[in-house]
Amino acid sequence: MLNTDIRKVVVAGAGTMGVTLTRLFAQSGYEVTLWNRRQVSLDKAKDRIQGDLAVLAEQGRITETPETITGRISYTTEYACYETADFMVENIAEDLAVKQEFFRKICTLVPEHIVLATNTSGLRVTDIAQAVTKPERFCGMHWWNPPDLIPLVEVTKGDLTGDEAARIVYDMAVSLEKKPVIVKKDILGIIGNRLQYAVLREVLHIIEMGAAGPEEVDAAMKYGPGFRYSVLGPLETVDLGGVDIFRAVSNYLFADLGAETRSPVLNDLADQGRLGVKAGAGFYDYGPEEGLEKIRWRNDLFQRQWDLLKENPFKK
Numbered sequence: 029m030l031n032t033d034i035r036k037v038v039v040a041g042a043g044t045m046g047v048t049l050t051r052l053f054a055q056s057g058y059e060v061t062l063w064n065r066r067q068v069s070l071d072k073a074k075d076r077i078q079g080d081l082a083v084l085a086e087q088g089r090i091t092e093t094p095e096t097i098t099g100r101i102s103y104t105t106e107y108a109c110y111e112t113a114d115f116m117v118e119n120i121a122e123d124l125a126v127k128q129e130f131f132r133k134i135c136t137l138v139p140e141h142i143v144l145a146t147n148t149s150g151l152r153v154t155d156i157a158q159a160v161t162k163p164e165r166f167c168g169m170h171w172w173n174p175p176d177l178i179p180l181v182e183v184t185k186g187d188l189t190g191d192e193a194a195r196i197v198y199d200m201a202v203s204l205e206k207k208p209v210i211v212k213k214d215i216l217g218i219i220g221n222r223l224q225y226a227v228l229r230e231v232l233h234i235i236e237m238g239a240a241g242p243e244e245v246d247a248a249m250k251y252g253p254g255f256r257y258s259v260l261g262p263l264e265t266v267d268l269g270g271v272d273i274f275r276a277v278s279n280y281l282f283a284d285l286g287a288e289t290r291s292p293v294l295n296d297l298a299d300q301g302r303l304g305v306k307a308g309a310g311f312y313d314y315g316p317e318e319g320l321e322k323i324r325w326r327n328d329l330f331q332r333q334w335d336l337l338k339e340n341p342f343k344k
């Protein structure tokens with residue numbers, strides 16, 4: 029029997045994902061310890077969490093005071109925090125050897141009956157599990173960035189993950205007001221990244237064929253399929269549009285879709301150092317404050333979109 033009475037959560041890794049997850053757990057009432065091997069990242073994390081909570085308070089999006097929420101968070105570089113954890117989720121570097129070394133170490137410390145989760149984006153849960161004692165309690169918990177605003181959590185079962193562990197991760201996501209989906213097989217890219225990259229491959233193919241530029245394909249996605257997909261999944265879309273229509277189109281279109289395994293456009297951008305908002309340029313150019321402004325604009329729309337979806341399910 030695994031522990032289902034979860035109060036103390038340890039978030040391992042104070043990077044992009046770990047910091048926001050720490051705030052999310054604390055906002056949802058958990059006592060949370062953010063563990064990182066270096067203190068400097070923890071100091072930055074603390075500032076970031078305090079700053080984010082101040083903004084949320086100003087927007088009226090939290091019901092407790094920032095001080096009440098931060099009162100549930102501790103920051104540490106000490107491994108002792110693992111000895112008293114009820115649940116842990118790992119968010120350290122996306123590198124199999126690094127993750128295995130980390131789990132080998134903490135498995136000597138954590139209680140035997142707690143669930144250990146990894147936020148790996150693409151590594152196989154089964155491979156990381158080679159370093160885990162009692163691998164039936166080890167499960168993927170794949171969030172989407174920013175994890176406080178995107179509802180999906182993919183609960184990925186490795187070959188040895190038990191149903192009980194997957195259920196606990198699922199319930200944990202629900203308790204954080206997220207939308208978990210159980211993935212029964214340990215497939216590369218899980219579900220979300222397979223979909224995202226299938227679309228990206230086609231978008232790059234359209235640009236490489238010279239049929240449209242970045243602005244046109246982004247607009248076509250946002251105002252067409254993307255607009256629809258925020259409400260309906262692809263299969264619900266087929267049912268509403270008509271299976272016969274989708275069959276007729278798929279019969280001539282599937283064979284014409286791009287199937288390249290490397291994209292010249294993406295490789296050229298990366299080689300030129302146009303790495304996106306963080307570099308001030310990617311497909312588009314960004315002024316000094318523009319990247320941050322765009323992130324804030326996105327966050328506000330994501331929040332409102334999620335509120336709208338939560339408040340309006342198809343069937344109550």
Ligand SMILES: NC(=O)c1ccc[n+]([C@@H]2O[C@H](COP(=O)([O-])OP(=O)(O)OC[C@H]3O[C@@H](n4cnc5c(N)ncnc54)[C@H](O)[C@@H]3O)[C@@H](O)[C@H]2O)c1
Nearest residue numbers: 041042043044045046119120121122126147148149171173
């Ligand atoms: N950024 C995303 O969009 C995103 C989305 C979903 C999942 N993920 C996954 O979450 C995990 C963390 O990603 P991130 O974007 O927060 O990364 P990040 O680079 O921002 O942070 C990584 C953290 O890992 C720590 N770390 C690095 N090497 C370590 C080691 N040897 N031992 C202990 N700690 C070490 C670093 O100190 C840092 O705090 C990765 O597995 C990533 O694939 C990322």
